[in-house]
Amino acid sequence: MDAQDISAGGIMGAGFVLVVLQLFQGVQQLDGFQGTDLYVVFTFETVPFVVVSMALMYVGSWLLTRADLDEELPRVVAWGAGSVALFGSVAALLVFSLQVTLAGDTLEQAPYIVVNLVTVGALAGVLVGIYDARSRIRQRELQHERDRVELFANKAADINNYGRALNRSESVEEVSSLCLEAIQTFLGLTDLAFAVVNDEVHFVDDTTVGLEQETLTDLIRASREQEQATAVVHDDVAAMTFRVTDNADGTSVIVALTEDGSVGGEDVQLLEMLVSHAATALDRIHERQMQASNSR
Structure with a gap:
Protein backbone atom coordinates (compact mmCIF):
# COMPACT_ATOMS: atom_id res chain seq x y z
CA MET A 1 0.00 0.00 0.00
CA ASP A 2 1.51 3.31 -1.08
CA ALA A 3 1.25 6.76 0.47
CA GLN A 4 -1.64 7.74 -1.79
CA ASP A 5 -3.75 4.78 -0.65
CA ILE A 6 -2.96 5.46 3.01
CA SER A 7 -3.72 9.19 2.84
CA ALA A 8 -6.88 8.92 0.74
CA GLY A 9 -8.03 5.89 2.70
CA GLY A 10 -7.51 7.80 5.93
CA ILE A 11 -9.72 10.62 4.69
CA MET A 12 -12.40 8.14 3.65
CA GLY A 13 -12.14 6.43 7.03
CA ALA A 14 -12.45 9.74 8.86
CA GLY A 15 -15.57 10.53 6.84
CA PHE A 16 -17.09 7.15 7.69
CA VAL A 17 -16.39 7.59 11.40
CA LEU A 18 -18.01 11.02 11.32
CA VAL A 19 -21.08 9.59 9.55
CA VAL A 20 -21.46 7.02 12.33
CA LEU A 21 -20.96 9.65 15.04
CA GLN A 22 -23.45 12.01 13.44
CA LEU A 23 -26.10 9.29 13.17
CA PHE A 24 -25.43 8.15 16.73
CA GLN A 25 -25.70 11.58 18.25
CA GLY A 26 -28.63 12.39 15.95
CA VAL A 27 -30.57 9.52 17.48
CA GLN A 28 -29.60 10.67 20.97
CA GLN A 29 -30.85 14.18 20.26
CA LEU A 30 -34.31 12.83 19.49
CA ASP A 31 -34.93 12.04 23.15
CA GLY A 32 -37.81 14.16 24.39
CA PHE A 33 -39.27 14.84 20.94
CA GLN A 34 -42.38 13.24 19.55
CA GLY A 35 -44.42 13.21 16.35
CA THR A 36 -43.33 15.45 13.53
CA ASP A 37 -40.80 17.14 15.79
CA LEU A 38 -38.68 14.02 15.52
CA TYR A 39 -38.41 14.37 11.74
CA VAL A 40 -37.84 18.12 11.86
CA VAL A 41 -35.04 17.84 14.43
CA PHE A 42 -33.36 14.95 12.64
CA THR A 43 -33.67 16.62 9.23
CA PHE A 44 -32.21 19.96 10.24
CA GLU A 45 -29.90 18.92 13.08
CA THR A 46 -28.41 15.67 11.81
CA VAL A 47 -28.89 15.19 8.06
CA PRO A 48 -26.79 18.23 6.96
CA PHE A 49 -23.79 17.04 8.95
CA VAL A 50 -24.24 13.47 7.71
CA VAL A 51 -24.13 14.84 4.17
CA VAL A 52 -20.94 16.76 5.01
CA SER A 53 -19.39 13.57 6.40
CA MET A 54 -20.36 11.64 3.29
CA ALA A 55 -18.85 14.40 1.18
CA LEU A 56 -15.60 13.84 3.06
CA MET A 57 -15.79 10.13 2.16
CA TYR A 58 -16.36 11.04 -1.48
CA VAL A 59 -13.38 13.39 -1.49
CA GLY A 60 -11.23 10.56 -0.13
CA SER A 61 -12.38 8.19 -2.87
CA TRP A 62 -11.78 10.91 -5.48
CA LEU A 63 -8.24 11.42 -4.24
CA LEU A 64 -7.55 7.71 -4.81
CA THR A 65 -7.93 8.31 -8.55
CA ARG A 66 -5.84 11.49 -8.74
CA ALA A 67 -2.31 10.47 -9.62
CA ASP A 68 -1.36 14.12 -10.15
CA LEU A 69 -1.95 14.85 -6.44
CA ASP A 70 0.06 11.87 -5.20
CA GLU A 71 3.04 13.89 -4.00
CA GLU A 72 0.83 16.53 -2.37
CA LEU A 73 -1.51 14.20 -0.43
CA PRO A 74 0.40 14.57 2.86
CA ARG A 75 -0.21 18.32 2.57
CA VAL A 76 -3.93 17.69 2.03
CA VAL A 77 -4.05 15.44 5.11
CA ALA A 78 -2.14 18.04 7.12
CA TRP A 79 -4.63 20.72 6.11
CA GLY A 80 -7.49 18.44 7.13
CA ALA A 81 -5.94 17.58 10.49
CA GLY A 82 -5.11 21.20 11.19
CA SER A 83 -8.63 22.28 10.34
CA VAL A 84 -10.08 19.60 12.62
CA ALA A 85 -7.90 20.84 15.47
CA LEU A 86 -8.86 24.45 14.78
CA PHE A 87 -12.60 23.84 14.61
CA GLY A 88 -12.43 21.51 17.61
CA SER A 89 -10.69 24.22 19.62
CA VAL A 90 -13.26 26.79 18.51
CA ALA A 91 -16.04 24.43 19.56
CA ALA A 92 -14.50 23.95 23.00
CA LEU A 93 -14.11 27.69 23.48
CA LEU A 94 -17.71 28.30 22.41
CA VAL A 95 -19.03 25.64 24.76
CA PHE A 96 -17.21 26.98 27.79
CA SER A 97 -18.03 30.57 26.86
CA LEU A 98 -21.73 29.74 26.63
CA GLN A 99 -21.55 27.80 29.88
CA VAL A 100 -20.13 30.80 31.70
CA THR A 101 -22.36 33.36 29.98
CA LEU A 102 -25.65 31.53 30.27
CA ALA A 103 -24.86 29.75 33.54
CA GLY A 104 -26.80 26.81 32.18
CA ASP A 105 -26.20 23.23 31.26
CA THR A 106 -24.44 24.02 28.00
CA LEU A 107 -21.83 21.34 28.68
CA GLU A 108 -24.48 18.72 28.10
CA GLN A 109 -24.58 19.83 24.47
CA ALA A 110 -20.79 19.92 24.15
CA PRO A 111 -20.38 16.57 22.32
CA TYR A 112 -22.91 17.59 19.68
CA ILE A 113 -21.35 20.98 19.11
CA VAL A 114 -17.81 19.59 18.96
CA VAL A 115 -18.69 16.77 16.56
CA ASN A 116 -20.61 19.13 14.29
CA LEU A 117 -17.79 21.63 14.08
CA VAL A 118 -15.17 18.91 13.67
CA THR A 119 -17.20 17.47 10.79
CA VAL A 120 -17.35 20.81 9.04
CA GLY A 121 -13.72 21.50 9.83
CA ALA A 122 -12.54 18.18 8.41
CA LEU A 123 -14.24 18.75 5.07
CA ALA A 124 -13.20 22.40 4.92
CA GLY A 125 -9.59 21.54 5.71
CA VAL A 126 -9.37 18.78 3.13
CA LEU A 127 -10.91 20.98 0.42
CA VAL A 128 -8.52 23.81 1.24
CA GLY A 129 -5.68 21.29 1.21
CA ILE A 130 -6.68 20.07 -2.24
CA TYR A 131 -6.81 23.64 -3.50
CA ASP A 132 -3.38 24.32 -2.01
CA ALA A 133 -1.96 21.11 -3.50
CA ARG A 134 -3.31 21.82 -6.97
CA SER A 135 -2.01 25.38 -6.79
CA ARG A 136 1.46 24.10 -5.96
CA ILE A 137 1.31 21.55 -8.77
CA ARG A 138 0.26 24.28 -11.18
CA GLN A 139 3.08 26.48 -9.91
CA ARG A 140 5.60 23.70 -10.54
CA GLU A 141 4.18 23.14 -14.03
CA LEU A 142 4.51 26.85 -14.81
CA GLN A 143 8.06 26.86 -13.46
CA HIS A 144 8.89 23.82 -15.59
CA GLU A 145 7.39 25.53 -18.63
CA ARG A 146 9.38 28.71 -17.94
CA ASP A 147 12.56 26.66 -17.59
CA ARG A 148 11.80 24.82 -20.83
CA VAL A 149 11.15 28.05 -22.74
CA GLU A 150 14.26 29.66 -21.28
CA LEU A 151 16.36 26.63 -22.22
CA PHE A 152 14.97 26.68 -25.75
CA ALA A 153 15.66 30.41 -26.05
CA ASN A 154 19.24 29.93 -24.88
CA LYS A 155 19.76 27.10 -27.35
CA ALA A 156 18.23 29.18 -30.14
CA ALA A 157 20.63 32.01 -29.28
CA ASP A 158 23.53 29.56 -29.45
CA ILE A 159 22.25 28.31 -32.81
CA ASN A 160 22.28 31.89 -34.08
CA ASN A 161 25.88 32.21 -32.87
CA TYR A 162 26.73 29.10 -34.87
CA GLY A 163 24.85 30.66 -37.77
CA ARG A 164 27.11 33.71 -37.70
CA ALA A 165 30.15 31.46 -37.56
CA LEU A 166 28.83 29.43 -40.49
CA ASN A 167 28.35 32.57 -42.57
CA ARG A 168 32.04 33.38 -42.01
CA SER A 169 33.11 29.95 -43.24
CA GLU A 170 35.32 29.76 -46.31
CA SER A 171 34.88 26.10 -47.24
Missing part, protein backbone atom coordinates in the same frame (compact mmCIF):
# COMPACT_ATOMS: atom_id res chain seq x y z
CA VAL A 172 32.54 23.13 -47.12
CA GLU A 173 34.87 21.51 -44.60
CA GLU A 174 34.42 24.42 -42.18
CA VAL A 175 30.63 24.25 -42.54
CA SER A 176 30.67 20.51 -41.94
CA SER A 177 32.85 20.83 -38.86
CA LEU A 178 30.66 23.53 -37.31
CA CYS A 179 27.43 21.62 -38.02
CA LEU A 180 28.69 18.42 -36.43
CA GLU A 181 30.09 20.33 -33.47
CA ALA A 182 26.72 22.03 -32.89
CA ILE A 183 24.79 18.75 -33.07
CA GLN A 184 27.19 17.13 -30.62
CA THR A 185 26.87 20.10 -28.26
CA PHE A 186 23.08 20.37 -28.25
CA LEU A 187 22.04 16.73 -28.52
CA GLY A 188 25.09 14.81 -27.38
CA LEU A 189 25.01 12.75 -30.58
CA THR A 190 28.39 11.51 -31.76
CA ASP A 191 27.55 9.30 -34.75
CA LEU A 192 27.30 11.94 -37.46
CA ALA A 193 28.11 12.34 -41.12
CA PHE A 194 28.27 15.26 -43.53
CA ALA A 195 28.41 14.29 -47.19
CA VAL A 196 28.08 15.77 -50.66
CA VAL A 197 26.40 13.45 -53.14
CA ASN A 198 26.04 13.61 -56.92
CA ASP A 199 26.98 10.53 -58.90
CA GLU A 200 29.17 9.46 -56.00
CA VAL A 201 28.99 10.04 -52.26
CA HIS A 202 31.83 12.17 -50.92
CA PHE A 203 32.15 12.18 -47.12
CA VAL A 204 33.33 15.50 -45.79
CA ASP A 205 33.16 14.22 -42.19
CA ASP A 206 32.10 10.83 -40.86
CA THR A 207 32.13 9.92 -37.16
CA THR A 208 29.64 7.06 -37.35
CA VAL A 209 30.53 3.79 -35.64
CA GLY A 210 28.85 0.42 -36.03
CA LEU A 211 26.80 1.28 -39.11
CA GLU A 212 27.58 -0.45 -42.37
CA GLN A 213 28.93 1.89 -45.02
CA GLU A 214 26.39 0.68 -47.55
CA THR A 215 23.49 1.47 -45.20
CA LEU A 216 24.88 4.94 -44.52
CA THR A 217 25.34 5.56 -48.23
CA ASP A 218 21.76 4.51 -48.94
CA LEU A 219 20.52 6.96 -46.29
CA ILE A 220 22.50 9.76 -47.87
CA ARG A 221 21.26 9.01 -51.39
CA ALA A 222 17.65 8.79 -50.20
CA SER A 223 18.02 12.18 -48.49
CA ARG A 224 18.41 13.88 -51.88
CA GLU A 225 14.65 13.54 -52.39
CA GLN A 226 13.51 15.01 -49.08
CA GLU A 227 12.53 18.61 -48.40
CA GLN A 228 15.35 21.04 -47.80
CA ALA A 229 16.29 21.87 -44.18
CA THR A 230 13.59 19.54 -42.85
CA ALA A 231 14.33 16.60 -40.56
CA VAL A 232 13.32 13.14 -41.71
CA VAL A 233 13.31 10.35 -39.12
CA HIS A 234 13.89 6.86 -40.49
CA ASP A 235 12.20 3.77 -39.07
CA ASP A 236 14.46 1.05 -40.42
CA VAL A 237 17.57 2.76 -39.05
CA ALA A 238 17.71 4.87 -35.90
CA ALA A 239 18.72 7.95 -37.83
CA MET A 240 17.66 11.44 -38.77
CA THR A 241 18.69 13.05 -42.06
CA PHE A 242 18.72 16.58 -43.48
CA ARG A 243 19.09 17.78 -47.05
CA VAL A 244 21.06 20.97 -46.59
CA THR A 245 21.22 22.48 -50.08
CA ASP A 246 21.86 21.75 -53.76
CA ASN A 247 24.41 23.31 -56.07
CA ALA A 248 26.61 22.36 -58.99
CA ASP A 249 28.88 20.31 -56.73
CA GLY A 250 26.00 18.13 -55.58
CA THR A 251 23.57 17.77 -52.69
CA SER A 252 24.85 18.38 -49.17
CA VAL A 253 23.39 15.99 -46.59
CA ILE A 254 23.70 15.58 -42.82
CA VAL A 255 23.04 12.23 -41.13
CA ALA A 256 22.66 11.88 -37.35
CA LEU A 257 22.34 8.43 -35.79
CA THR A 258 20.10 8.49 -32.70
CA GLU A 259 20.30 5.93 -29.92
CA ASP A 260 16.56 5.38 -29.54
CA GLY A 261 15.44 6.73 -32.88
CA SER A 262 13.68 9.76 -31.37
CA VAL A 263 14.60 13.39 -30.80
CA GLY A 264 12.40 15.97 -29.09
CA GLY A 265 10.34 18.27 -31.27
CA GLU A 266 12.06 21.41 -30.00
CA ASP A 267 15.50 19.91 -30.62
CA VAL A 268 14.41 19.08 -34.17
CA GLN A 269 13.40 22.72 -34.66
CA LEU A 270 16.83 23.83 -33.47
CA LEU A 271 18.55 21.44 -35.86
CA GLU A 272 16.44 22.68 -38.74
CA MET A 273 17.48 26.24 -37.85
CA LEU A 274 21.11 25.11 -37.87
CA VAL A 275 20.70 23.40 -41.25
CA SER A 276 19.11 26.56 -42.68
CA HIS A 277 22.16 28.56 -41.57
CA ALA A 278 24.41 25.90 -43.10
CA ALA A 279 22.49 26.06 -46.38
CA THR A 280 22.93 29.83 -46.55
CA ALA A 281 26.64 29.48 -45.82
CA LEU A 282 27.14 26.80 -48.48
CA ASP A 283 25.25 28.84 -51.07
CA ARG A 284 27.49 31.84 -50.37
CA ILE A 285 30.62 29.70 -50.59
CA HIS A 286 29.48 28.25 -53.90
CA GLU A 287 28.59 31.73 -55.20
CA ARG A 288 32.03 33.06 -54.29
CA GLN A 289 33.66 30.08 -55.97
CA MET A 290 31.64 30.68 -59.14
CA GLN A 291 32.54 34.38 -59.14
CA ALA A 292 36.21 33.56 -58.67
CA SER A 293 36.04 31.01 -61.47
CA ASN A 294 34.36 33.45 -63.87
CA SER A 295 36.84 36.22 -63.14
CA ARG A 296 39.77 34.12 -64.32
Whole structure:
Protein backbone atom coordinates (compact mmCIF):
# COMPACT_ATOMS: atom_id res chain seq x y z
CA MET A 1 0.00 0.00 0.00
CA ASP A 2 1.51 3.31 -1.08
CA ALA A 3 1.25 6.76 0.47
CA GLN A 4 -1.64 7.74 -1.79
CA ASP A 5 -3.75 4.78 -0.65
CA ILE A 6 -2.96 5.46 3.01
CA SER A 7 -3.72 9.19 2.84
CA ALA A 8 -6.88 8.92 0.74
CA GLY A 9 -8.03 5.89 2.70
CA GLY A 10 -7.51 7.80 5.93
CA ILE A 11 -9.72 10.62 4.69
CA MET A 12 -12.40 8.14 3.65
CA GLY A 13 -12.14 6.43 7.03
CA ALA A 14 -12.45 9.74 8.86
CA GLY A 15 -15.57 10.53 6.84
CA PHE A 16 -17.09 7.15 7.69
CA VAL A 17 -16.39 7.59 11.40
CA LEU A 18 -18.01 11.02 11.32
CA VAL A 19 -21.08 9.59 9.55
CA VAL A 20 -21.46 7.02 12.33
CA LEU A 21 -20.96 9.65 15.04
CA GLN A 22 -23.45 12.01 13.44
CA LEU A 23 -26.10 9.29 13.17
CA PHE A 24 -25.43 8.15 16.73
CA GLN A 25 -25.70 11.58 18.25
CA GLY A 26 -28.63 12.39 15.95
CA VAL A 27 -30.57 9.52 17.48
CA GLN A 28 -29.60 10.67 20.97
CA GLN A 29 -30.85 14.18 20.26
CA LEU A 30 -34.31 12.83 19.49
CA ASP A 31 -34.93 12.04 23.15
CA GLY A 32 -37.81 14.16 24.39
CA PHE A 33 -39.27 14.84 20.94
CA GLN A 34 -42.38 13.24 19.55
CA GLY A 35 -44.42 13.21 16.35
CA THR A 36 -43.33 15.45 13.53
CA ASP A 37 -40.80 17.14 15.79
CA LEU A 38 -38.68 14.02 15.52
CA TYR A 39 -38.41 14.37 11.74
CA VAL A 40 -37.84 18.12 11.86
CA VAL A 41 -35.04 17.84 14.43
CA PHE A 42 -33.36 14.95 12.64
CA THR A 43 -33.67 16.62 9.23
CA PHE A 44 -32.21 19.96 10.24
CA GLU A 45 -29.90 18.92 13.08
CA THR A 46 -28.41 15.67 11.81
CA VAL A 47 -28.89 15.19 8.06
CA PRO A 48 -26.79 18.23 6.96
CA PHE A 49 -23.79 17.04 8.95
CA VAL A 50 -24.24 13.47 7.71
CA VAL A 51 -24.13 14.84 4.17
CA VAL A 52 -20.94 16.76 5.01
CA SER A 53 -19.39 13.57 6.40
CA MET A 54 -20.36 11.64 3.29
CA ALA A 55 -18.85 14.40 1.18
CA LEU A 56 -15.60 13.84 3.06
CA MET A 57 -15.79 10.13 2.16
CA TYR A 58 -16.36 11.04 -1.48
CA VAL A 59 -13.38 13.39 -1.49
CA GLY A 60 -11.23 10.56 -0.13
CA SER A 61 -12.38 8.19 -2.87
CA TRP A 62 -11.78 10.91 -5.48
CA LEU A 63 -8.24 11.42 -4.24
CA LEU A 64 -7.55 7.71 -4.81
CA THR A 65 -7.93 8.31 -8.55
CA ARG A 66 -5.84 11.49 -8.74
CA ALA A 67 -2.31 10.47 -9.62
CA ASP A 68 -1.36 14.12 -10.15
CA LEU A 69 -1.95 14.85 -6.44
CA ASP A 70 0.06 11.87 -5.20
CA GLU A 71 3.04 13.89 -4.00
CA GLU A 72 0.83 16.53 -2.37
CA LEU A 73 -1.51 14.20 -0.43
CA PRO A 74 0.40 14.57 2.86
CA ARG A 75 -0.21 18.32 2.57
CA VAL A 76 -3.93 17.69 2.03
CA VAL A 77 -4.05 15.44 5.11
CA ALA A 78 -2.14 18.04 7.12
CA TRP A 79 -4.63 20.72 6.11
CA GLY A 80 -7.49 18.44 7.13
CA ALA A 81 -5.94 17.58 10.49
CA GLY A 82 -5.11 21.20 11.19
CA SER A 83 -8.63 22.28 10.34
CA VAL A 84 -10.08 19.60 12.62
CA ALA A 85 -7.90 20.84 15.47
CA LEU A 86 -8.86 24.45 14.78
CA PHE A 87 -12.60 23.84 14.61
CA GLY A 88 -12.43 21.51 17.61
CA SER A 89 -10.69 24.22 19.62
CA VAL A 90 -13.26 26.79 18.51
CA ALA A 91 -16.04 24.43 19.56
CA ALA A 92 -14.50 23.95 23.00
CA LEU A 93 -14.11 27.69 23.48
CA LEU A 94 -17.71 28.30 22.41
CA VAL A 95 -19.03 25.64 24.76
CA PHE A 96 -17.21 26.98 27.79
CA SER A 97 -18.03 30.57 26.86
CA LEU A 98 -21.73 29.74 26.63
CA GLN A 99 -21.55 27.80 29.88
CA VAL A 100 -20.13 30.80 31.70
CA THR A 101 -22.36 33.36 29.98
CA LEU A 102 -25.65 31.53 30.27
CA ALA A 103 -24.86 29.75 33.54
CA GLY A 104 -26.80 26.81 32.18
CA ASP A 105 -26.20 23.23 31.26
CA THR A 106 -24.44 24.02 28.00
CA LEU A 107 -21.83 21.34 28.68
CA GLU A 108 -24.48 18.72 28.10
CA GLN A 109 -24.58 19.83 24.47
CA ALA A 110 -20.79 19.92 24.15
CA PRO A 111 -20.38 16.57 22.32
CA TYR A 112 -22.91 17.59 19.68
CA ILE A 113 -21.35 20.98 19.11
CA VAL A 114 -17.81 19.59 18.96
CA VAL A 115 -18.69 16.77 16.56
CA ASN A 116 -20.61 19.13 14.29
CA LEU A 117 -17.79 21.63 14.08
CA VAL A 118 -15.17 18.91 13.67
CA THR A 119 -17.20 17.47 10.79
CA VAL A 120 -17.35 20.81 9.04
CA GLY A 121 -13.72 21.50 9.83
CA ALA A 122 -12.54 18.18 8.41
CA LEU A 123 -14.24 18.75 5.07
CA ALA A 124 -13.20 22.40 4.92
CA GLY A 125 -9.59 21.54 5.71
CA VAL A 126 -9.37 18.78 3.13
CA LEU A 127 -10.91 20.98 0.42
CA VAL A 128 -8.52 23.81 1.24
CA GLY A 129 -5.68 21.29 1.21
CA ILE A 130 -6.68 20.07 -2.24
CA TYR A 131 -6.81 23.64 -3.50
CA ASP A 132 -3.38 24.32 -2.01
CA ALA A 133 -1.96 21.11 -3.50
CA ARG A 134 -3.31 21.82 -6.97
CA SER A 135 -2.01 25.38 -6.79
CA ARG A 136 1.46 24.10 -5.96
CA ILE A 137 1.31 21.55 -8.77
CA ARG A 138 0.26 24.28 -11.18
CA GLN A 139 3.08 26.48 -9.91
CA ARG A 140 5.60 23.70 -10.54
CA GLU A 141 4.18 23.14 -14.03
CA LEU A 142 4.51 26.85 -14.81
CA GLN A 143 8.06 26.86 -13.46
CA HIS A 144 8.89 23.82 -15.59
CA GLU A 145 7.39 25.53 -18.63
CA ARG A 146 9.38 28.71 -17.94
CA ASP A 147 12.56 26.66 -17.59
CA ARG A 148 11.80 24.82 -20.83
CA VAL A 149 11.15 28.05 -22.74
CA GLU A 150 14.26 29.66 -21.28
CA LEU A 151 16.36 26.63 -22.22
CA PHE A 152 14.97 26.68 -25.75
CA ALA A 153 15.66 30.41 -26.05
CA ASN A 154 19.24 29.93 -24.88
CA LYS A 155 19.76 27.10 -27.35
CA ALA A 156 18.23 29.18 -30.14
CA ALA A 157 20.63 32.01 -29.28
CA ASP A 158 23.53 29.56 -29.45
CA ILE A 159 22.25 28.31 -32.81
CA ASN A 160 22.28 31.89 -34.08
CA ASN A 161 25.88 32.21 -32.87
CA TYR A 162 26.73 29.10 -34.87
CA GLY A 163 24.85 30.66 -37.77
CA ARG A 164 27.11 33.71 -37.70
CA ALA A 165 30.15 31.46 -37.56
CA LEU A 166 28.83 29.43 -40.49
CA ASN A 167 28.35 32.57 -42.57
CA ARG A 168 32.04 33.38 -42.01
CA SER A 169 33.11 29.95 -43.24
CA GLU A 170 35.32 29.76 -46.31
CA SER A 171 34.88 26.10 -47.24
CA VAL A 172 32.54 23.13 -47.12
CA GLU A 173 34.87 21.51 -44.60
CA GLU A 174 34.42 24.42 -42.18
CA VAL A 175 30.63 24.25 -42.54
CA SER A 176 30.67 20.51 -41.94
CA SER A 177 32.85 20.83 -38.86
CA LEU A 178 30.66 23.53 -37.31
CA CYS A 179 27.43 21.62 -38.02
CA LEU A 180 28.69 18.42 -36.43
CA GLU A 181 30.09 20.33 -33.47
CA ALA A 182 26.72 22.03 -32.89
CA ILE A 183 24.79 18.75 -33.07
CA GLN A 184 27.19 17.13 -30.62
CA THR A 185 26.87 20.10 -28.26
CA PHE A 186 23.08 20.37 -28.25
CA LEU A 187 22.04 16.73 -28.52
CA GLY A 188 25.09 14.81 -27.38
CA LEU A 189 25.01 12.75 -30.58
CA THR A 190 28.39 11.51 -31.76
CA ASP A 191 27.55 9.30 -34.75
CA LEU A 192 27.30 11.94 -37.46
CA ALA A 193 28.11 12.34 -41.12
CA PHE A 194 28.27 15.26 -43.53
CA ALA A 195 28.41 14.29 -47.19
CA VAL A 196 28.08 15.77 -50.66
CA VAL A 197 26.40 13.45 -53.14
CA ASN A 198 26.04 13.61 -56.92
CA ASP A 199 26.98 10.53 -58.90
CA GLU A 200 29.17 9.46 -56.00
CA VAL A 201 28.99 10.04 -52.26
CA HIS A 202 31.83 12.17 -50.92
CA PHE A 203 32.15 12.18 -47.12
CA VAL A 204 33.33 15.50 -45.79
CA ASP A 205 33.16 14.22 -42.19
CA ASP A 206 32.10 10.83 -40.86
CA THR A 207 32.13 9.92 -37.16
CA THR A 208 29.64 7.06 -37.35
CA VAL A 209 30.53 3.79 -35.64
CA GLY A 210 28.85 0.42 -36.03
CA LEU A 211 26.80 1.28 -39.11
CA GLU A 212 27.58 -0.45 -42.37
CA GLN A 213 28.93 1.89 -45.02
CA GLU A 214 26.39 0.68 -47.55
CA THR A 215 23.49 1.47 -45.20
CA LEU A 216 24.88 4.94 -44.52
CA THR A 217 25.34 5.56 -48.23
CA ASP A 218 21.76 4.51 -48.94
CA LEU A 219 20.52 6.96 -46.29
CA ILE A 220 22.50 9.76 -47.87
CA ARG A 221 21.26 9.01 -51.39
CA ALA A 222 17.65 8.79 -50.20
CA SER A 223 18.02 12.18 -48.49
CA ARG A 224 18.41 13.88 -51.88
CA GLU A 225 14.65 13.54 -52.39
CA GLN A 226 13.51 15.01 -49.08
CA GLU A 227 12.53 18.61 -48.40
CA GLN A 228 15.35 21.04 -47.80
CA ALA A 229 16.29 21.87 -44.18
CA THR A 230 13.59 19.54 -42.85
CA ALA A 231 14.33 16.60 -40.56
CA VAL A 232 13.32 13.14 -41.71
CA VAL A 233 13.31 10.35 -39.12
CA HIS A 234 13.89 6.86 -40.49
CA ASP A 235 12.20 3.77 -39.07
CA ASP A 236 14.46 1.05 -40.42
CA VAL A 237 17.57 2.76 -39.05
CA ALA A 238 17.71 4.87 -35.90
CA ALA A 239 18.72 7.95 -37.83
CA MET A 240 17.66 11.44 -38.77
CA THR A 241 18.69 13.05 -42.06
CA PHE A 242 18.72 16.58 -43.48
CA ARG A 243 19.09 17.78 -47.05
CA VAL A 244 21.06 20.97 -46.59
CA THR A 245 21.22 22.48 -50.08
CA ASP A 246 21.86 21.75 -53.76
CA ASN A 247 24.41 23.31 -56.07
CA ALA A 248 26.61 22.36 -58.99
CA ASP A 249 28.88 20.31 -56.73
CA GLY A 250 26.00 18.13 -55.58
CA THR A 251 23.57 17.77 -52.69
CA SER A 252 24.85 18.38 -49.17
CA VAL A 253 23.39 15.99 -46.59
CA ILE A 254 23.70 15.58 -42.82
CA VAL A 255 23.04 12.23 -41.13
CA ALA A 256 22.66 11.88 -37.35
CA LEU A 257 22.34 8.43 -35.79
CA THR A 258 20.10 8.49 -32.70
CA GLU A 259 20.30 5.93 -29.92
CA ASP A 260 16.56 5.38 -29.54
CA GLY A 261 15.44 6.73 -32.88
CA SER A 262 13.68 9.76 -31.37
CA VAL A 263 14.60 13.39 -30.80
CA GLY A 264 12.40 15.97 -29.09
CA GLY A 265 10.34 18.27 -31.27
CA GLU A 266 12.06 21.41 -30.00
CA ASP A 267 15.50 19.91 -30.62
CA VAL A 268 14.41 19.08 -34.17
CA GLN A 269 13.40 22.72 -34.66
CA LEU A 270 16.83 23.83 -33.47
CA LEU A 271 18.55 21.44 -35.86
CA GLU A 272 16.44 22.68 -38.74
CA MET A 273 17.48 26.24 -37.85
CA LEU A 274 21.11 25.11 -37.87
CA VAL A 275 20.70 23.40 -41.25
CA SER A 276 19.11 26.56 -42.68
CA HIS A 277 22.16 28.56 -41.57
CA ALA A 278 24.41 25.90 -43.10
CA ALA A 279 22.49 26.06 -46.38
CA THR A 280 22.93 29.83 -46.55
CA ALA A 281 26.64 29.48 -45.82
CA LEU A 282 27.14 26.80 -48.48
CA ASP A 283 25.25 28.84 -51.07
CA ARG A 284 27.49 31.84 -50.37
CA ILE A 285 30.62 29.70 -50.59
CA HIS A 286 29.48 28.25 -53.90
CA GLU A 287 28.59 31.73 -55.20
CA ARG A 288 32.03 33.06 -54.29
CA GLN A 289 33.66 30.08 -55.97
CA MET A 290 31.64 30.68 -59.14
CA GLN A 291 32.54 34.38 -59.14
CA ALA A 292 36.21 33.56 -58.67
CA SER A 293 36.04 31.01 -61.47
CA ASN A 294 34.36 33.45 -63.87
CA SER A 295 36.84 36.22 -63.14
CA ARG A 296 39.77 34.12 -64.32
